[in-house]
Each structure stands twice: as C-alpha cells, then as structure tokens.
Amino acid sequence: MFKSLGTPPPLPRWAEVLLLPLINIAVAFLACAVVIWALGENPREVLWTLFQGPFLYPGNLGYTLYYATNFIFTGLAVAVAFHAKLFNIGGEGQVTLGGLGVGLLVMSLGPTLPAILMVPMVILVSAAFGALWALIPGYLQAYRGSHIVITTIMFNFIASAIMVSLLSGPMMQPGQMSPQTPPFPSNAVLHKTHDVLHWLGFDQVANSPMNLSFFVALLALVGTWMLIWRTRLGYEIRGIGNNPDAAHYAGIRVPRIVLLTMAISGALAGMMALNEVAGAQQRVILNFSGQYGFVGIAVALIGRNHPVGILLASLLFGALYQGGTEIDFNYQSITREMVTLIQGLIILFSGALYYMFDPWLARILALILPRKANPEGGPS
Amino acid sequence: MTQPVGSAQQAGGAHSAPRLALELEKISKSFGPVRANRDIDLQVESGTIHGIIGENGAGKSTLMKILYGMQGADSGRMLVNGKDEDIRSSADAIAKGIGMVHQHFMLVPTFSVLENVMLGTEGGALLADGRTATRKLLAEFAEHYGMRVDPDALVGSLPVGIRQRVEIIKALKGGAKILILDEPTGVLTPQETEGLFDILRVLKADGVTILLITHKLDEIMAITDRVSVMRRGEMVGHRDTKDTNPQELAELMVGRKVLLQVDHTPANPQELRLTVDGLGARSKAGHQVLQDISFELRAGEILGVAGVSGNGQSELMETLAGMRAVGEGGFDLLGHRVDARNPKGPDAMRDLGLAHIPEDRHHHGLILSFQVQENVILGYHHGPLTGQGLLMDRDKIRQHSERLIEEFDVRNGRSNVLAKHLSGGNQQKVVIAREVDAVPKVLIVGQPTRGVDVGAIEFIHKQLIALRDRGCAILLISVELEEIMSLSDRIIVMNAGRLVGEVARGQADENELGLMMGGGRAKPKVPAAQGEASHV
Numbered sequence: 001m002f003k004s005l006g007t008p009p010p011l012p013r014w015a016e017v018l019l020l021p022l023i024n025i026a027v028a029f030l031a032c033a034v035v036i037w038a039l040g041e042n043p044r045e046v047l048w049t050l051f052q053g054p055f056l057y058p059g060n061l062g063y064t065l066y067y068a069t070n071f072i073f074t075g076l077a078v079a080v081a082f083h084a085k086l087f088n089i090g091g092e093g094q095v096t097l098g099g100l101g102v103g104l105l106v107m108s109l110g111p112t113l114p115a116i117l118m119v120p121m122v123i124l125v126s127a128a129f130g131a132l133w134a135l136i137p138g139y140l141q142a143y144r145g146s147h148i149v150i151t152t153i154m155f156n157f158i159a160s161a162i163m164v165s166l167l168s169g170p171m172m173q174p175g176q177m178s179p180q181t182p183p184f185p186s187n188a189v190l191h192k193t194h195d196v197l198h199w200l201g202f203d204q205v206a207n208s209p210m211n212l213s214f215f216v217a218l219l220a221l222v223g224t225w226m227l228i229w230r231t232r233l234g235y236e237i238r239g240i241g242n243n244p245d246a247a248h249y250a251g252i253r254v255p256r257i258v259l260l261t262m263a264i265s266g267a268l269a270g271m272m273a274l275n276e277v278a279g280a281q282q283r284v285i286l287n288f289s290g291q292y293g294f295v296g297i298a299v300a301l302i303g304r305n306h307p308v309g310i311l312l313a314s315l316l317f318g319a320l321y322q323g324g325t326e327i328d329f330n331y332q333s334i335t336r337e338m339v340t341l342i343q344g345l346i347i348l349f350s351g352a353l354y355y356m357f358d359p360w361l362a363r364i365l366a367l368i369l370p371r372k373a374n375p376e377g378g379p380s
Numbered sequence: 381m382t383q384p385v386g387s388a389q390q391a392g393g394a395h396s397a398p399r400l401a402l403e404l405e406k407i408s409k410s411f412g413p414v415r416a417n418r419d420i421d422l423q424v425e426s427g428t429i430h431g432i433i434g435e436n437g438a439g440k441s442t443l444m445k446i447l448y449g450m451q452g453a454d455s456g457r458m459l460v461n462g463k464d465e466d467i468r469s470s471a472d473a474i475a476k477g478i479g480m481v482h483q484h485f486m487l488v489p490t491f492s493v494l495e496n497v498m499l500g501t502e503g504g505a506l507l508a509d510g511r512t513a514t515r516k517l518l519a520e521f522a523e524h525y526g527m528r529v530d531p532d533a534l535v536g537s538l539p540v541g542i543r544q545r546v547e548i549i550k551a552l553k554g555g556a557k558i559l560i561l562d563e564p565t566g567v568l569t570p571q572e573t574e575g576l577f578d579i580l581r582v583l584k585a586d587g588v589t590i591l592l593i594t595h596k597l598d599e600i601m602a603i604t605d606r607v608s609v610m611r612r613g614e615m616v617g618h619r620d621t622k623d624t625n626p627q628e629l630a631e632l633m634v635g636r637k638v639l640l641q642v643d644h645t646p647a648n649p650q651e652l653r654l655t656v657d658g659l660g661a662r663s664k665a666g667h668q669v670l671q672d673i674s675f676e677l678r679a680g681e682i683l684g685v686a687g688v689s690g691n692g693q694s695e696l697m698e699t700l701a702g703m704r705a706v707g708e709g710g711f712d713l714l715g716h717r718v719d720a721r722n723p724k725g726p727d728a729m730r731d732l733g734l735a736h737i738p739e740d741r742h743h744h745g746l747i748l749s750f751q752v753q754e755n756v757i758l759g760y761h762h763g764p765l766t767g768q769g770l771l772m773d774r775d776k777i778r779q780h781s782e783r784l785i786e787e788f789d790v791r792n793g794r795s796n797v798l799a800k801h802l803s804g805g806n807q808q809k810v811v812i813a814r815e816v817d818a819v820p821k822v823l824i825v826g827q828p829t830r831g832v833d834v835g836a837i838e839f840i841h842k843q844l845i846a847l848r849d850r851g852c853a854i855l856l857i858s859v860e861l862e863e864i865m866s867l868s869d870r871i872i873v874m875n876a877g878r879l880v881g882e883v884a885r886g887q888a889d890e891n892e893l894g895l896m897m898g899g900g901r902a903k904p905k906v907p908a909a910q911g912e913a914s915h916v
Contacts, residue, residue: 230771232761235754242749249703249736249744250759251727 011362012369021302021309021350023357025316028345035341039333046327046334050342053326054319060326062193062208068318069210069275072217074296075314076224077130077269079305083228084261085241090137090152091269091293093159094130098270099277100163101129102188103171103181103284111185118187122278123216123271130270131263133159138262142255148262156293167286180285190216190279211279213271220268225307227264237261269293298343301351317343400462401426401558401589402447407456409442416442418613420456424558424606429580429590431600431621434610435633435833440593443610444560447591448480449473460558479551480560485543489536493529493546494518497553521549525582540688541572548579552588559583560591565599569688570861570894577603595633597626598862609633634834644845647869650679653822653853654700658709661699669695671877672709677822677853682844684868685857688897692877693857694739697826700855701736702729714821730759735815739826739857741804745811748800752790753781755799756814788813789839805836812840816847823847826857841867861893873897 011020033043054064074091081088105125109118137151167179174182190212197205228234236257239247244254276288299317303309324339349356402424409417416439424430434440445451447458449467458465460476467473473480487496494514503510515531522528527545535543544564551559561580565573580590580603592604600607601621609617609632617632654677661670670692677683687693698704700711702718702725710719714732718724726736738744746755757765757777765780767773778795785793788809790802799807808828815823828844829837844867848854858864864871871883873896880896 226771230774232766232772235757235761235772238750239747239758243743243747245743246745246747246758249701249726249738250761251702251725251730253725253727 011358012365015361015365016358017304020354020357020361021304023361024349024354025346027357028342028349031345031349032338032342036334036338041331041333046331046338049326049330050320050323050339053323057326059194059206059208060322062206062210063322063325064315064318065193065214066208066210066275066280066318067321068314069214069217070272070290070292071296071299071314071317072221072310073268073272073275074292075299075303075310076220076296076307077265077293078296078300079303079307079310080224080228080237080268081261081265082300082305083234083241084237084258085244086138086141086258086261086265087149088134088137088152088262088265088269089149089294089297090134090155090266091272091296092289092291093152093156093293094133094266094269095272095276095289095293096156096159096163097133098126098130099273099284099288100166100171101125101270102273102277103166106184106188107171107181109188111187113187115187119190119278122188122190123274126270126273126278127267128270130273131267134262134266134269135259138259138266141262142258160287163286167284171284173283178286181283184278184282188278189282190274192279209280211275213274213279216271216274220271221307221311224268233257233260269296295343298347298351302346316346399426400424400459402591403459403462404443404447405457405459407443407446407453407458409446409451409453415613417446417453420610420615422608422615423618424589424591426461426557426589427584427587428605429584429592429603431604431607432591432593432610433595433597433600433607433629433633435595438610438633439613440610441562442613444480444562444591444593447473448478448560474554474556477555477557478560479554479556479558481544481547481551481562481564483562483564483566485547487535487543487546487550490534492532492534493538494531496535496546497531497550499550501553517553518549521552525579525586527579539572540567541569541575544568544572544576545579552583557587558589558591560593562593563595564592565594565596566859567689569898570890571898573599597629600629601626611635630834643842644866645849647681647848649681649869650851653677653679654711654713654855656700656709656711659696659699659706659711660708661695661704662707663695668707669877670699670707673879674709675872675879675882677855679821679851679853680848681869682848682854682856682867684864684871685855685874686861686864686871686893686897687857687859687874689859691874691897693859693874694826695877696874697736697739697824697855697857700729700824701734701738702726726759727762730818733821735818735820735823737811737815737823737825737828739830741807741811746799746807749798751796751798752785752793752802752810753777753795755810756781756784758814760814760818784810784813784817787817788843805832808832808840809836812843816843819850820852822853822855824855824857827859828856829858829860829863861890861897865890865893 029047033047036043036046054060074095077091077094078088102122102125105121133155134152137148137155140146140151141148164179167181171181173180192208193210193212193214194205194207196212228238236247236252239250239252240254240257247254272292273288276290277284281288295317299310299313303311303313320339320342324336327334327338328336400423402422404420404422407417407420408415420443432440432443442451446453447467449469449472452468458467460478465476467476470480488499491499494511497518498510498514501510503513518529518531527549529542529545529549535546538546548559564576568576584590592599594600604621607619607621607624607629608615609619609629611633619629656676657674659670659673660668663669673696675683685693685696695704699706705723706718706720708720710717713729713734716724716732729736742748747758757780761772765777767776781795784790785795790806790809790813793802793806793810799810802810812828825844828840832840844854844856856864856867865888869885871885871888871893872879873881873883873893875897883893
C-alpha cells in the first residue's frame with residue numbers, strides 16, 4: 001500500500017526521548033493557539049501569560065512546584081505499576097486513604113510526640129495506607145484473576161465513600177459545618193517552604209502552599225529510579241512486565257511481585273497526602289485528592305514511565321495549573337478550563353498520537369544525518 | 381472452479397523446449413536499512429520441483445511473499461508463464477495460477493474439510509451448490525492424485541499430515557499451476573514427509589511447477605530437480621540437484637566450510653542424576669498431557685527424546701523444570717523428591733543444579749526487550765552473578781556478559797544491545813551461554829537449534845557434547861530426528877503424552893523411530909514400551 005514510502009528507518013534514541021516529545025508539545029500548543037484565536041483573543045498574548053504566570057510573579061513558582069509535587073507522587077505510582085504492565089487507575093483512592101491514614105494518626109496521637117518522631121510517622125502512615133488500599137486489588141489480580149483496572153476503579157469509589165462518611169462523622173471538627181478535621185498540631189505538619197526560608201533569613205520570599213514534601217517527592221523520584229533500574233526487585237518487576245512467561249521460567253514468583261509492585265505503587269500515591277494534607281492544608285478536607293490520581297496517569301504517559309520524564313511532565317503540568325489561574329484572572333472570554341483543554345491536547349499528542357510524527361521525523365533525520373555503515377548488511 | 385489441475389493443463393507444455401513457469405529479474409526489497417532481497421534472479425522451469433534453500437533470515441520467506449503478492453518488491457520484474465505480471469495481492473497471485481501452502485496452516489479447526497476447502501468459493505447465498513461442487517472436487521482430487529481426505533471430518537481432529545493435504549487441495553482448487561510450499565515438513569514425521577513427497581511427484585507428473593522452500597538439505601536432495609541457494613538476501617548459486625551434494629550446498633548457504641556430522645564420542649555414563657517414575661501431568665483444561673513417564677538419566681550422557689511436535693515433550697520439559705505442576709507420580713532429582721505433595725518451582729530447581737534451555741526462546745528463554753546483559757542473569761539474578769549488595773553490581777554483570785559474548789561467539793553482541801535486535805542464532809547462543817555457564821548438574825534442552833543457521837548449529841552441538849563430557853546429565857528434546865540421532869547416547873520416543881519406546885545409539889534407525897513417533901508399536905525387545913503404544 002505504501003509501496004513508495006517503504007518502512008522508515010528507526011529513530012535515534014536521543015530524538016525519541018527529547019525531540020519527539022518537544023514536537024508533540026509544540027503541536028499541542030499550536031492547536032491550542034488556533035482555539036484561542038477562534039475565541040477572538042490574541043493567541044500570542046494568552047500563551048505568553050500562560051508561560052510567565054507560573055514563573056515570574058512572586059510566589060507563583062512556589063505554586064507551580066506545589067502542584068508539581070502532587071503530580072510527581074501520582075505519576076510515579078502509575079509508572080511503577082506500569083513497569084509490571086499493571087494499570088493502576090486507583091491512584092485517586094490510594095491518595096484518599098493515605099490522607100485518611102494521616103488524619104487518623106494525628107487525631108489519635110495529638111500533640112504528644114515531638115516533630116522529629118511524628119513527621120516520619122506521618123510519612124510512613126501515608127505510604128502504608130496507600131499501599132494497603134492498592135494491595136487488595138493487587139491480591140485479587142494476582143491470585144483471583146480479577147482485572148486490576150476494574151478493581152482499582154471500584155476501590156476509588158469505596159475510598160471516596162469512606163472519606164465522606166468519616167469526615168462528616170467521627171473525624172469532623174466539632175462545632176463546624178464543613179466536612180473537615182480540626183487543624184493539625186504543629187508537630188505533625190510538613191512546614192511551608194517560605195516559612196523555612198524566612199527562618200533561614202530569606203525574608204523576601206513570597207508565600208505559597210509549597211512545603212517540604214516537595215523534597216520528599218524528589219527523594220521518591222531518585223528512589224524509584226534506583227528501585228526500577230538498580231535493584232533485583234526492580235529487575236523482577238520489569239521482567240514480569242515485559243515477559244511474564246520468561247519471568248516464570250526464571251523462577252520469579254509472578255503473583256508475589258504483582259503484590260509488591262502494587263504495594264509500592266499505592267504507597268507512592270498515598271504519599272501525595274503529605275503535600276495536600278500534612279503540608280498545604282494541615283488538616284484533612286473533603287476531596288483533597290482533587291483528581292490528581294487520574295492526571296497522574298497522563299503524567300506517567302508523557303513522562304514515558306521514567307522518573308526524569310515524570311519530573312519534567314510534573315513541572316509542565318504544575319506550570320499549566322498555575323498559568324491557568326493567571327489566564328482566568330486576566331481574560332474575560334477564556335476561563336481556567338482552557339488549561340484543561342491544553343492538557344487534553346498535550347495528552348492527545350504526547351500519548352495517544354505519540355508515534356504520529358515518528359515516521360516523518362525518522363525520514364527527515366535519516367536524510368540529514370550521515371548514514372551509518374550497516375555492519376551486517378543482511379537481514380539476519 | 382471445480383476443475384482439477386490436470387484438465388487445465390495446456391497442450392504442448394510437456395514436450396516443447398524448456399518453458400519457464402516463473403522468471404524473476406533483479407528483485408530487490410528493503411526493510412529500512414535491511415536489504416532482505418538484493419537483485420534476485422530466478423528461473424523456474426515449468427513442470428519441475430525447484431528447491432530454494434538458505435539459512436534463517438537469508439530472505440527466502442520475503443521472496444515468497446513477494447511472489448505471492450503479500451509484499452511488494454522495491455524494484456525488479458516478475459514473469460509468470462512468460463508474461464510480465466504485477467502481483468499486488470494474494471488474490472492476484474491466485475488469479476495468475478499461483479497457490480501457496482504456508483508454514484503455519486491457514487485452516488479453521490472447527491470446520492470440516494469440506495467447509496475449509498469451500499471457504500472463499502461458497503458460490504451463492506445458500507451453501508448447497510458450493511457443497512456439492514466442493515464434494516465433487518474432493519472426489520476428483522482423491523481419484524486423480526490419491527489425495528484422499530474424508531470431506532466431513534473436522535480439521536481439528538485430523539493428523540498434521542492430513543491437514544497439510546487439505547492445505548494443498550485448497551491451494552490447487554482454483555487451477556493453480558505453480559505451487560509454493562514454505563517449510564512444509566517442519567511438523568511432519570518421516571513417514572508423513574514421504575507421503576507428501578509422493579503427492580508432489582504426482583503433481584509434478586501432472587505438469588504442476590513446485591517451489592519448495594526449506595532449510596533441510598536431505599529434502600532438497602530427495603525431491604528437487606534444481607535448487608537455488610540464498611545467503612544474506614542474495615542468490616548465491618543455482619545447481620541441478622543431480623550435479624551437487626549436501627556438502628556443497630551447505631557451504632554455499634553458510635559461505636564457508638561446515639561440519640555436517642557431529643563429532644560424537646562414546647559417552648561415559650556415571651551416577652544417576654534424575655529418576656522419573658510414573659510421571660503424569662494435566663493441562664489447564666484438565667486434559668492428560670503426560671501419562672506414566674518413566675526413565676533414568678545419568679551424569680555424562682545425553683538422553684534424546686524424539687517425537688512429533690505436540691506429543692507431550694514440551695510438557696515433560698516444563699514439568700521437570702518446575703514450571704508445570706506434577707500430577708501423578710514424580711521424579712527424583714539429585715536426591716530430592718519432586719511430586720504433587722512436594723512441589724518445587726523453577727527457582728528451587730535451579731538452586732538444586734538444574735538448568736533449562738527452553739524450546740521457545742522468545743516466550744521463555746529471553747526477555748526480548750531487555751539488554752543482553754540483563755538476559756544473561758535471568759534466573760540467576762539472586763545469585764553471585766549480581767554481587768552482594770542491595771543494588772545489583774552493574775560492572776560485575778557487564779563483565780560477565782562480555783565474557784559470555786566472547787566465549788560463546790555472539791555476533792554483533794554488545795552487553796547493552798536489546799535481545800530482540802540479535803538474530804535468532806545469536807539469541808539462542810545467549811540462552812545457551814547463560815545455562816551452560818551455570819555448570820548445571822542436569823541440563824534440560826529443548827529444540828536447541830530451532831531457527832538457527834548451520835554455522836551456529838555446529839557450535840551449539842559442540843557445546844552440548846563438551847558439557848556432557850564434563851559430567852552433566854543432559855535431556856535433549858528435539859523434533860529434528862537427525863539432531864536427536866547424532867547427539868544422543870540413548871533415545872526415548874514420545875507419542876500422545878506417553879513413552880512408546882527406547883532405543884540405544886547406533887540401533888536407532890530413522891524409519892523405526894518414525895514409526896514409533898507416529899504411535900506405532902515398538903519392537904517387543906524394548907521393555908519400556910510394552911502395552912504402552914497408543915494410536916492416533
């Protein structure tokens with residue numbers, strides 16, 4: 001059919017990792033510019049607002065990084081599971097449970113323990129509750145064959161129901177009408193970055209919800225990279241993801257690795273509660289999970305399931321969230337939903353249509369770059 | 381439609397000067413940088429059997445796909461019966477009188493023979509006419525060529541040889557004068573192969589031109605009139621079969637001298653390493669796939685398991701390697717009992733000193749999307765190969781992998797190349813390197829040379845013999861009878877999940893083994909086979 005074109009040459013690795021995503025994002029913004037133009041605004045101005053918003057105004061960088069923290073955790077959660085070819089769509093529920101776990105811990109222990117003990121416990125509990133919530137679908141997948149996509153979706157609903165019933169009941173702050181817990185005592189919170197910086201003497205730093213959990217997220221990025229590419233467990237996770245039959249042949253106990261993978265994935269998702277609950281809000285509020293669990297799927301997709309990619313994708317999405325607020329503030333005809341549109345376009349071009357430009361780019365590069373000598377020549 | 385080939389024969393074809401049924405001129409085809417076919421010239425005389433031989437990846441299949449219209453050539457000219465033709469689809473090819481029997485049969489197992497043959501030529505909206513016509517066609521084939529098939533039998537219930545017959549009838553039903561057979565004997569017993577050759581001879585006598593693609597030299601010698609040899613996408617020689625010999629063809633295929641016969645020295649069997657008694661196993665669906673298997677395996681010997689593919693050999697390997705649960709009976713491996721009550725997984729088996737070269741390297745032996753250095757530790761990644769620490773010792777793994785690449789001559793091999801980018805023979809070398817280097821006490825090998833070129837076969841066979849001489853007990857399972865006969869010290873034969881007999885090296889006769897593989901009763905002198913033979 002495409003006789004004249006033939007099969008395109010393979011794309012160089014640097015082009016696939018770097019050039020292709022940039023082209024995809026550029027095309028997404030181009031499509032967005034068309035929409036803005038159709039709405040009667042100047043695309044250049046609007047997009048410029050979107051770009052400078054997250055970075056230039058005081059405090060906005062903090063907001064960008066605060067959003068990015070959420071995306072890093074949920075993106076990593078999806079990526080770890082995906083290395084074992086498990087599609088964990090339950091990030092939302094695991095985030096919720098992580099937050100509820102933190103809330104229960106803080107409310108039951110109160111301000112008794114010093115922060116040096118309490119904060120590590122908060123971190124552990126957020127991870128443990130998230131892990132537990134992912135373990136159940138993991139078990140059902142590994143030993144009962146129930147598909148993980150179905151069960152994790154159902155567990156999102158269950159988690160959300162549990163949250164409503166607890167926050168409007170036993171965990172609700174007495175004497176309040178809104179479904180939220182009392183504020184956390186200061187021994188149990190992850191401090192805001194600007195507070196820490198003020199304390200260190202940088203007085204002019206503007207306020208933002210960014211807090212110390214951003215650095216936990218950075219550690220999680222490094223830890224995940226080590227886990228997947230440097231440990232035996234990571235090797236086994238990638239093994240069952242790439243070829244479960246060969247993994248079985250190699251003596252890897254596939255069900256056990258499925259359980260462990262889901263636990264790690266859930267733990268990472270649960271730790272998003274550090275940012276929202278222990279850091280930004282310093283209390284559990286209804287729906288703090290804010291759909292980040294779902295957007296994490298897109299982040300992992302665009303980040304190609306690699307920690308570096310996830311960091312970049314998280315920063316991009318964080319910037320878009322913050323930039324969207326600026327657009328909303330500055331323009332009448334364009335609302336915050338424009339950002340959702342851009343997000344959608346980015347997901348469309350970077351995810352669903354990822355390989356659309358691949359053959360063309362490969363042909364162009366093959367023309368430009370000097371042709372490497374084919375060592376074998378034969379089709380062996 | 382219902383005309384058999386014979387009546388469509390053109391007058392004058394048989395006695396005039398050599399007429400070309402097929403002529404290819406400078407056919408080229410590239411996939412990206414890979415040139416699968418380079419300036420292929422080929423002339424096939426009408427009414428002859430023409431063999432095309434070459435190693436895996438030599439470009440035979442690509443050439444046939446071009447002929448049959450499944451792929452377009454980049455350049456070149458094709459003449460069918462002297463006329464310039466542009467074949468763009470298999471429908472085109474069929475219309476031009478070219479039929480093809482694929483390596484993997486294209487039959488619907490739940491349809492009857494009649495329905496399968498009718499497929500595509502049903503006639504009108506109601507099937508009655510098509511049925512009558514097809515029944516008549518089948519009767520004509522039976523009478524004319526002796527290709528007897530029960531029209532109402534379900535294809536799924538037929539032996540492989542008969543299924544292939546149905547494929548041939550399908551290929552010829554439209555009056556095809558050129559028949560392409562792609563590796564037709566891979567799944568056949570020697571007897572079935574002989575049956576196929578008889579049919580081919582009748583077809584040839586009837587004026588059909590046959591193109592036989594194979595990598596088996598003995599078949600070329602047995603049946604073809606002329607043979608063309610391909611190597612690395614090029615035609616490297618055309619010979620009249622009567623003027624050549626297997627040695628010359630093998631050298632043309634590989635491009636250097638090869639040792640066709642394995643240097644097999646007498647074995648020196650030592651202590652018992654594996655005792656299997658009354659072993660049985662079931663498939664997931666509950667079918668008995670292994671039944672009452674008993675044999676012994678000693679250090680320093682190679683025990684060959686012969687059998688037609690799909691008669692329980694794969695299940696036997698998987699059970700012994702711990703990948704499949706034991707049903708009845710069990711086995712003693714190096715002093716450890718394994719049965720339904722004492723199951724052991726693949727990891728436990730490996731710890732005991734059992735290595736396993738699986739028959740399907742793509743599904744089991746390798747993770748194709750992993751690098752070579754990640755593949756050479758597969759199954760041994762908890763052992764000393766990956767170092768002591770919490771993190772895997774990458775330098776150590778790389779050094780190990782580089783040593784294996786060097787020692788086992790993995791061509792184009794670098795530690796960080798993905799396994800899928802290696803050729804079949806080199807992939808197999810990676811698997812063999814990993815398992816042999818573990819210095820196993822017992823090695824289970826399945827199809828060690830499937831899809832591997834002649835040069836690599838020689839190397840792999842030498843490795844196996846050397847490992848045996850170092851005192852390893854080797855169980856060799858292969859559907860290549862020649863491989864079994866040249867490597868094994870003893871041979872056991874499987875049929876329908878049971879053992880049907882045992883033969884010592886030297887006493888093995890291809891015909892006798894073939895009969896046993898087909899389910900025939902072994903000679904009474906073989907004790908293991910008494911009352912055990914089952915029939916297909």
